Amino acid sequence: xxxxxxxxxxxxxxxxxxxxxxxxxxxxxxxxxxxxxxxxxxxxxxxxxxxxxxxxxxxxxxxxxxxxxxxxxxxxxxxxxxxxxxxxxxxxxxxxxxxxxxxxxxxxxxxxxxxxxxxxxxxxxxxxxxxxxxxxxxxxxxxxxxxxxxxxxxxxxxxxxxxxxxxxxxxxxxxxxxxxxxxxxxxxxxxxxxxxxxxxxxxxxxxxxxxxxxxxxxxxxxxxxxxxxxxxxxxxxxxxxxxxxxxxxxxxxxxxxxxxxxxxxxxxxxxxxxxxxxxxxxxxxxxxxxxxxxxxxxxxxxxxxxxxxxxxxxxxxxxxxxxxxxxxxxxxxxxxxxxxxxxxxxxxxxxxxxxxxxxxxxxxxxxxxxxxxxxxxxxxxxxxxxxxxxxxxxxxxxxxxxxxxxxxxxxxxxxxxxxxxxxxxxxxxxxxxxxxxxxxxxxxxxxxxxxxxxxxxxxxxxxxxxxxxxxxxxxxxxxxxxxxxxxxxxxxxxxxxxxxxxxxxxxxxxxxxxxxxxxxxxxxxxxxxxxxxxxx
Amino acid sequence: xxxxxxxxxxxxxxxxxxxxxxxxxxxxxxxxxxxxxxxxxxxxxxxxxxxxxxxxxxxxxxxxxxxxxxxxxxxxxxxxxxxxxxxxxxxxxxxxxxxxxxxxxxxxxxxxxxxxxxxxxxxxxxxxxxxxxxxxxxxxxxxxxxxxxxxxxxxxxxxxxxxxxxxxxxxxxxxxxxxxxxxxxxxxxxxxxxxxxxxxxxxxxxxxxxxxxxxxxxxx
Numbered sequence: 177x178x179x180x181x182x183x184x185x186x187x188x189x190x191x192x193x194x195x196x197x198x199x200x201x202x203x204x205x206x207x208x209x210x211x212x213x214x215x216x217x218x219x220x221x222x223x224x225x226x227x228x229x230x231x232x233x234x235x236x237x238x239x240x241x242x243x244x245x246x247x248x249x250x251x252x253x254x255x256x257x258x259x260x261x262x263x264x265x266x267x268x269x270x271x272x273x274x275x276x277x278x279x280x281x282x283x284x285x286x287x288x289x290x291x292x293x294x295x296x297x298x299x300x301x302x303x304x305x306x307x308x309x310x311x312x313x314x315x316x317x318x319x320x321x322x323x324x325x326x327x328x329x330x331x332x333x334x335x336x337x338x339x340x341x342x343x344x345x346x347x348x349x350x351x352x353x354x355x356x357x358x359x360x361x362x363x364x365x366x367x368x369x370x371x372x373x374x375x376x377x378x379x380x381x382x383x384x385x386x387x388x389x390x391x392x393x394x395x396x397x398x399x400x401x402x403x404x405x406x407x408x409x410x411x412x413x414x415x416x417x418x419x420x421x422x423x424x425x426x427x428x429x430x431x432x433x434x435x436x437x438x439x440x441x442x443x444x445x446x447x448x449x450x451x452x453x454x455x456x457x458x459x460x461x462x463x464x465x466x467x468x469x470x471x472x473x474x475x476x477x478x479x480x481x482x483x484x485x486x487x488x489x490x491x492x493x494x495x496x497x498x499x500x501x502x503x504x505x506x507x508x509x510x511x512x513x514x515x516x517x518x519x520x521x522x523x524x525x526x527x528x529x530x531x532x533x534x535x536x537x538x539x540x541x542x543x544x545x546x547x548x549x550x551x552x553x554x555x556x557x558x559x560x561x562x563x564x565x566x567x568x569x570x571x572x573x574x575x576x577x578x579x580x581x582x583x584x585x586x587x588x589x590x591x592x593x594x595x596x597x598x599x600x601x602x603x604x605x606x607x608x609x610x611x612x613x614x615x616x617x618x619x620x621x622x623x624x625x626x627x628x629x630x631x632x633x634x635x636x637x638x639x640x641x642x643x644x645x646x647x648x649x650x651x652x653x654x655x656x657x658x659x660x661x662x663x664x665x666x667x668x669x670x671x672x673x674x675x676x677x678x679x680x681x682x683x684x685x686x687x688x689x690x691x692x693x694x695x696x697x698x699x700x701x702x703x704x705x706x707x708x709x710x711x712x
Numbered sequence: 713x714x715x716x717x718x719x720x721x722x723x724x725x726x727x728x729x730x731x732x733x734x735x736x737x738x739x740x741x742x743x744x745x746x747x748x749x750x751x752x753x754x755x756x757x758x759x760x761x762x763x764x765x766x767x768x769x770x771x772x773x774x775x776x777x778x779x780x781x782x783x784x785x786x787x788x789x790x791x792x793x794x795x796x797x798x799x800x801x802x803x804x805x806x807x808x809x810x811x812x813x814x815x816x817x818x819x820x821x822x823x824x825x826x827x828x829x830x831x832x833x834x835x836x837x838x839x840x841x842x843x844x845x846x847x848x849x850x851x852x853x854x855x856x857x858x859x860x861x862x863x864x865x866x867x868x869x870x871x872x873x874x875x876x877x878x879x880x881x882x883x884x885x886x887x888x889x890x891x892x893x894x895x896x897x898x899x900x901x902x903x904x905x906x907x908x909x910x911x912x913x914x915x916x917x918x919x920x921x922x923x924x925x926x927x928x929x930x931x932x
Contacts, residue, residue, distance in 0.1 A: 561756060569878075647753035647772040652762070665794050669766035676769050687732075688771055691784050695769075695800075702800055 226268070292415045295351045298322055299416075300373045302350060302406065303366060322353040335360035335410065349409035362413045366404040372416055384413060432496055432509075436516060439489040443523060446482040449475055450527060457532045462684065463543030472534055483528045490520030648688060650679040666703045670696060732782045733893055735886075736801045738826045739811035740819040741790025744845040747876035748811060749787050752886050757877050764789040767797055774890055781890040802830060807839040807889045812860075814844045814873060815852040820860065827867055839892045841870035841885055848875040 184193045185200040190207070194200040301307070301321050308314050318324075327346050332339040335356050340346050347361045348354070362384050408416075456472040494517045535543060663671075673696045680688040737745040746764050750756050753772045768787040773780060786801040788794065802808055808830055812823035823842065830840055842864045844855060857873060864871030870888050874881040 558755075565756060647770065649750070649753050649768075649770045652768075665766060665797055669794075669797055672766045673769070685771075687782070688769075691771075692769060695786075698800060698804075 288415065288418070292419050295412055295415060296373055296419075298351050299369050303369055303373065318348075318350055322351065324348045324353045325355050327355070330355040333357035333360055347407055349412055350406050351408050351412040354409050354411075356409055360410065361407050362410060363405045364408050364413065364416075366406060369406060372420060432493055432513070435489050435493050435496070439486055439493070439516075439520065442482045442485045442489070443520075446479055446486070446527065449479050449482070453479060454532070457534060460540060461532070461535050461543065463540070463545075463547030465544060469534075469537065469540055476531075476534055479531065480528075483524055483531075486520050487524060490517045493517065648680075648683065648685055650676040664703075666699060666706070670699050670703070673699065729779045729895065730782065731779055731893070731895055732784060733807055733890075734784045734786070734801075734805040735807040735809065735889065736786045736788060736798075736805040737809050737811060738788055738798060738802065738830070739790055740813070740816075740822040743790065743811045743813040743816070743819045744876050745790065745809075745811045746787050748809070748843065748845060748874060748882060749785050751876045751879055751882045753785070755879075757879075763791065766794055767801055772886070774887060776887070776890050776895075779895050781893070781895075783886065783890075799833060802834045802838070805834065805838060806893055807841070808834065809841045809843050809885065809889070810869075811843045811845050812855065813846050814855045814860075815846055815849050817854045820844075820855045824863070827869065831867070837894070839870070839889055840867075841872070841889050843885055844871075844873040845876060847873040847880055848877045 185195065185197060186193055187200060187203055187207075192203070194203050298321050302318065308317050325348070327340075330340070330346065333344070333356050334354065336359065338344055338357055340357065344357050346355050347358055349356065349361070364384055368384070453472065453475045456467040456475065459466050460469060460472055494513050496513060534540070673692055677689055677692045677696065680686075680692060737749060739745050741763060744761075746768065747757060747761050749768075749770050750758065750761070753770045764787060766789055770785040770787065771783060772785065773782045775781075786805070788798050788801055810823045810826045810830070812819040814820075827840060827842070830838060842860065844857070844860055860873075861871055863869075870885065870892065872881045872885045872888070874885055876882060
């Protein structure tokens with residue numbers, strides 16, 4: 177493991193180890209600056225051009241006048257910010273610096289990541305079970321892991337500037353080998369260190385111990401409660417803590433996201449139920465018995481509960497940050513919270529307010545009875561009509577029969593026809609031979625059909641197809657018709673359709689209302705078009 | 713008779729589909745258009761049916777195997793005075809019944825003109841049925857069955873002789889039309905849209921943007 181890791185002032189491109197920072201800088205400028213040079217050159221050229229352009233323009237502006245500059249001119253030139261210069265200026269060449277920014281940032285991020293990783297590797301070694309426990313051996317082991325800066329090189333604490341003496345002792349950071357005074361050093365609990373190198377390691381409490389003033393012991397390997405500790409510098413602490421925070425952020429779902437997910441779940445469920453519920457209400461409030469009343473009630477309760485949940489959750493999101501005071505409320509986060517709340521309330525407005533309420537059970541029963549009575553009444557009326565029609569037909573037939581018999585009697589043949597022949601005579605003439613019986617059946621079926629159809633049942637023919645009782649016809653209004661009989665047929669028709677729409681509405685025939693309204697629109701449009709044609 | 717021309721059953725149709733079709737009745741006055749629809753929709757027959765003014769509107773639903781077909785029926789007036797209204801109704805129609813009176817040869821001639829007009833002006837996919845009405849008055853027949861049958865075959869029309877009075881073939885002709893109409897889910901809108909385009913380009917009528925019935929749906 178340690179064989180793979182090289183430390184020192186390494187050139188990031190050729191991995192060469194240069195002794196010091198200045199050497200590394202020199203090396204980098206000599207060997208690897210060729211790529212950057214091109215960029216630098218072009219940048220320089222661009223600025224030069226801009227400079228020339230601005231200066232040149234100013235020269236041109238003055239010289240054509242040929243007049244010597246007045247003091248006013250000079251003041252303008254001196255100020256250099258005369259707005260009149262800027263007004264006409266167009267946006268020149270623009271350049272995105274995002275790449276540059278990214279490069280700088282990446283380098284910085286890389287630096288921190290590499291540094292932190294180094295620290296972690298050392299930490300791992302320090303915490304390994306092989307590490308000697310004996311203080312002297314341990315010191316040697318620690319020095320092996322990272323080169324300790326020699327005491328002679330650092331006369332004073334690099335952090336607070338206090339010069340070291342017999343009372344102000346030098347302390348080494350176990351992770352970077354740097355020197356600082358006791359006050360400027362940090363004591364890290366080893367359980368926290370364990371957590372850093374192994375995220376699965378459970379850890380609770382403070383990562384760094386609060387130092388007591390009296391604790392100046394050099395041999396500070398043990399904390400107050402007997403836990404192993406380690407002295408590190410502030411830089412290393414910062415790096416480690418930053419990393420810890422990042423890991424934490426990556427692994428935990430923030431509460432706002434958790435609540436939001438719950439809310440979305442509720443919305444999804446509600447959206448699934450709505451299309452199921454809507455036709456139920458429509459049907460039930462018309463007194464139909466297609467759907468179960470209880471089931472609709474259950475669905476409605478579910479929906480209301482879901483809406484309540486959405487409302488609660490979105491409110492919770494809205495006030496989320498206000499409760500936790502340690503977090504400074506970020507304006508973006510506040511905006512996000514507000515947006516979520518608005519989204520939720522829009523959803524509620526769209527759905528919950530439009531949520532039709534079910535009729536109460538009593539109302540529903542009344543509706544159902546009313547509908548049943550209405551159906552009964554209609555069936556009775558139609559049956560009566562059918563009976564009358566049948567009677568009339570019977571009478572007519574009987575009359576014809578009488579006539580025929582009389583005729584035949586006149587001819588001399590008094591023999592009555594068989595019913596089969598009678599049916600054929602009345603039915604279709606041109607039927608292929610052998611089709612007689614079916615033809616007759618069909619003919620009779622027509623009569624039977626009108627009878628059974630009147631009962632409100634579906635008549636079925638031999639193919640399994642048939643009529644339902646859904647036929648609808650508006651009643652003609654003779655008064656209306658006679659009144660407008662001289663008008664333009666188009667206007668007359670519009671008047672008729674209006675009457676139909678009214679009737680369809682009264683009969684709760686909403687499909688028909690839609691069809692008729694469409695037709696009325698078409699007619700109006702056509703009429704307008706015709707008027708335009710005739711006038712032009 | 714009803715199976716003439718091979719009724720097209722919907723292939724692999726889903727259970728319980730509802731189709732809506734616009735059907736228009738055309739023909740000379742007093743051939744029995746209104747009686748025909750009245751018989752179909754209400755099962756009634758009036759000996760003295762008043763002449764229609766403008767265009768009457770009726771609906772009827774029929775069950776066809778697993779589909780429910782709702783007919784939106786426009787019964788146009790036969791009088792010449794209302795002829796200008798007819799295009800309004802056959803333009804958006806998926807089906808038309810052209811009616812003539814078998815006891816009156818002039819009405820058969822008029823029916824042929826209607827068929828021609830439909831072929832020229834209506835939707836190219838329109839299902840046209842020819843109905844020789846008043847078949848109960850066979851004794852006064854002036855238009856021979858074979859003649860009409862041959863004409864229908866030539867123009868690929870559905871053909872039946874009907875009687876609104878005795879209800880003969882009335883339901884059958886509507887059922888035959890329902891069977892012949894395309895039952896695909898798309899039968900409503902795209903066909904109409906295509907038709908709209910055709911009409912916009914072919915003649916000057918501003919085509920109605922008829923909405924086909926869409927069940928009340930929640931968009932949330």
